[in-house]
Structure formats: C-alpha cells, structure tokens
Amino acid sequence: MRKIDIFNHIQPDSYFKYVQNLDAAKQDLGKRTSGNPWLRDLDHRFRIMDEFGDDYSQVLTVPGPQPAVLAGPEQSPAIARVANDGLADLCRRHPERFPGFVAVLPMNNVDAAIVEANRAIRDLGACGVEIFTNIRGKALDAPEFTPFWDEMAKLDRPIWMHPSRSSSLTDYASEKKSRYEIWFVFGYPYETSAAMARLVFSGLFDRHPGIQIITHHMGGMAPYFEGRIGPGWESLGKRTSDEDYSGVLSSLKRPHPEYFKMFYADTALFGARAATVCGLDYFGVDHVVFASDYPFDPKPGQFIRDTIAIIDGLDISEADRAKIYHGNAQKMLRLS
C-alpha cells in the first residue's frame, strides 16, 4: 500500500552551507542538527527508504531551528528562501522519493512570511507551510499573526505545526525544568498543546473553519487529556483571579472540545502503539496522517519501521488504513 510519510527532515546542501555560519546556528546546529549525519546523506536515506519499497515516499522539510530563531527579521526571509529553494530542488530531482515539501517561513517578519508562503506554494510547488508553536516566545494567536492566518486560509493549504524550543530557552531553562532534556521529551508536546489551546480560544476556527493544521506527534497532549480539555475546561475562569475568562467559552460558536478535534495529527509517536490507538480514537481516521519524523530516530529507519508495524496492526478497515497512509495526505497536500 502506498505510504506517504508527511513529516521528515532533510538538510539541502545549499541550506546547510548558508546557515552553518550564522551565530544562532553554530550554537544549536552543533548539537542537534549537524550532529545528525543522516540529515544530509542522501544515499544513506535512499538505502533506508528502499527497505520500505517503492510504495514509500517522504514529504520533506528542513530541521529546526526556524528562520525566526536563526536570525532577525532582516535576514530570516533569505534563510527561508534558501531552505525552500533547496527543498524544491530535491523534489524536482527525486520526484518518486520526494513527492512534495513543506516550506518554512520567516515568522518574525510576517509580511515577508506571507510573500514567501505564496512564492513557495505557487512558484515552487510546496504542499503547505511549517510553523513553530511559538515565534521566539510569541504565541501564535498574537494579533500580528492575524494576516498570516488569513492568508493561509485563502491559500487553502495545510500548516504543519512543529514544537519549538525557542520558548524553552527562556521557560524551561530554569534548573528545575531543563534537566535531562525534559524540554524535548515532555516540553515539546506541552508546547504543541498550549499552542492548540491559544488558537482555539482566540477563535481561529470560527474565523477560518476550513483551516488545516497538522499537529506533530499526534496532537500533543490533547487525546490523552481529552477529559481535561472537556469537563476540565468547562470551568474556565474559576481558577483565575487577575483576568476575566468567563466570556471565552460563550464567545465561541461551538462547544470548545470540538475545536481541538479540528486539528489534524500525524503518527510520529516514536513507536507507541496504545497511544496511536488513543490518538486515532480522538481525531478520527479522516484527521490522522502517516509520519515518522525521519531521521530523528535513534537508529535510522526505526521510527518508519515501528510506525508502519503499528498502523498495519490497527484494528481498522483497509479503506481507513489507506486514508492514514496516503488518502488524507493526497487530498490535503494535493498530491497525485
């Protein structure tokens, strides 16, 4: 069965050369990105992919940090252009391997981000765009991002939402939290969940009911904490004395739990079977898409292999399995 793996990271040579000398990149890439040799080794990637047959293909994006973290608003647009040009080139050269790519944007320069989203989608053929859960600590429902959301609704393309460490540089950096890379293991899904909540309660889905946001790692904490989202949040406002939240829920057109299920979610749960069942139960088969997060597995290919084993073993119809593996992605990403 055809398998479109919709969230994978790659570092085009041109992009790597461009960013490696940036000060922020030197700090961060040293450990996380340059430290991972599989991000740039195309031959190795193809050998790994071959294990899964011709049916398997990867939608590509560059790894973090996002352009807004790598540079200020003057330089970040150029970083995004180099990344997206490099990704488009890889897809042109290997259309069977890479049926599409996800553009990154300079979100600390919203005007430029809108220009680049249009260029990447219209001129380069990007399937959609990737944003991070916060832009240097600024939440995605900040008023300055409103034109971005409006534009994406017009473009009608999916938005990949990746957790961001940039806020963790401030919020998880305290001795209490940052130890043992908790910011990565638990902080990332927390960031995703917080971003989802901000978008829901700020009314994004009422303004743009058709917007498609793909949350990484199966919706962050939403599926497991469905009860906290639902009955837990029914009392929104009762735990706060310095701000009045009493009108938030009634300002929304629908019951608030429904909006959390309007997100899409990918299967990048690093081989967790029961969690995949829980996430699928929450979002439903039309809102779950296959992804492995290659090459951020301890052994390259491990997450592809384990995720396929889990999806193959799900007690669902073949038609539903096909939706997860490729059907939903084909529709959303407009792939043939």
Added chain:
Amino acid sequence: MRKIDIFNHIQPDSYFKYVQNLDAAKQDLGKRTSGNPWLRDLDHRFRIMDEFGDDYSQVLTVPGPQPAVLAGPEQSPAIARVANDGLADLCRRHPERFPGFVAVLPMNNVDAAIVEANRAIRDLGACGVEIFTNIRGKALDAPEFTPFWDEMAKLDRPIWMHPSRSSSLTDYASEKKSRYEIWFVFGYPYETSAAMARLVFSGLFDRHPGIQIITHHMGGMAPYFEGRIGPGWESLGKRTSDEDYSGVLSSLKRPHPEYFKMFYADTALFGARAATVCGLDYFGVDHVVFASDYPFDPKPGQFIRDTIAIIDGLDISEADRAKIYHGNAQKMLRLS
C-alpha cells in the same frame, strides 16, 4: 463490586478555619478552594456517594495549595497537623464512607515533614502521604529531600503525587503561557511528567526499588509519550551543550523506560475512555488504582459516574477490574 476511590479532596472545618486567614490562602482559596462549595458540605457529599451504593467509599485528602505554599517553614508544620488531624477525625466518624486518608506534609521543612509523616501514619492511621510535584519551584530530586525519600521507603507506605501550581506561578505566568488556564489543563500533567523524569534519572528507584508513588491523572504524559520516553530519550545528552548527560542512562541499573512503569497511576482522567485504555496498557493492571478527583468535577459526581462507566466497560477480566477498583488499593493502603 467494592470501589475504593483513592483520590478525593475535602476540607475539614477545623482546617478551613485555620487556613482561611493565611495571606496565601486568601489569594488562592478565594478562587479555587472556597469557590468550590462541595469541599465542605458533608451532607451533599453523602447524597452524591449514595448514588454509587454502599460499595463505594472515598480516601480523603485536603485540596491544595500545599502547606509549603501556604506558609513558611515555621508555620507549615502546624498547617499539616491541623489538616491531618481533621482528616483523621472524619475517617473515625465515618469509617464506612471514608476508609482512610492521605496526610499532607510541610515539605519546605523536611525534618518536620518526616516527623509529621510518622505521626500521621503511626498515630493517626494515615494510608500514606501526599506530596506535590515541586516544593515552591524546588524539584523533588533536590538533595535536601533525600532524607524524606529514605524515610518513606522505611515507612513503606504509598506517596500520592499531585501536580503543583506553585512553579506555575513563576513558569507559566508569562503572558505566553498562562492564558486560558493552560497551566491547569496541560501544565499539571506536564509538571507530573517532569517530576517523574527527575525522580527516575536521579536514581530514586535504584536506591528504593519498592517505593510506591501514585501519579495523579494516569501518569501524566508518560503513557501517551511512551515513544518519546523510550527511543526519544535514548539519545539523552545529544541535545544539550552546556551539561554532560552522557553518563546518566548508563548510571541506572535498568533500561530507563522501565522505571517510568514503576510508578502507579490513578484513573482520574475526567471521563476519557481511550486514554484510560492507553494508560492501563502502559502501567499494567497491578499499577492502576481507581480515583475520581471528587469534587473537582463540573457537576458533582460526574467524574465518579464517568470513571466507573469507563472501568466497567474495559475489556478485562473481572479479577483485573477488581484490582483496579479495590484490590491494588487494599494492598497498598493496607485497608481491610
């Protein structure tokens, strides 16, 4: 079938009178605790409990904030004593309703906390003690708490671990995070997960393999992010440049994911069925205990009712269901 609900909150009159005039309590109780009338209304509680028959009973503790947040180290021991005396009195007067209670401790005064743990368990008959996921922002693996863990291992009684807002007062209070009470819905389970990780990686379970820690809300994020804990954390150290974590995993006696399953978890998931299945799959039937978190449900009794419906509907044997409802608790809490 007998149902011992092991995590419920109540406010004995004596305790309420004692704490309501504390400065910290005035701030916090105003919104969260005094704001909940069901914490003190015993007749109302009994009417709710009657719906679930004679088989249903509640293990009690007081609501937060913890003594360490309510007062400094001179006064917090007295607060804990008043709370525990009040809880013991309720259990003595209503043994059929309340088969036991969980003592709170003045954790900002570790010597006094150890004295109070002994007094509560030996003299008052407490089933165990409750701690919070951090003590005014101090993590539970801080060296000053080592004597506490050693003492609890000696006492061989379970430790209820409740998420704490006290760190959130600093960490989630930024504009970016605290909006919409995200600190409560997602921040609480994040706090639980971070505390679990600190205890695991600091080697607590190697020093005290028999220690029983009951994590509220079904183990925080651990079950859903089993993949991040396992293969995700295999690369511990690769994402950090300013500290050397390369020896942490090899310093542990067992593979690190096994320790996360040494925690116990309660079913207080506010009516989330698929998550309950996921959590039970993760911890196993011997490590899951029935709890509803009464009376923090939007409609009193709702979480008891919904949680029972979920457990009754689990596809497990009656013997396993009995373990969750009462068998595990009877053993751990030493209840007849």
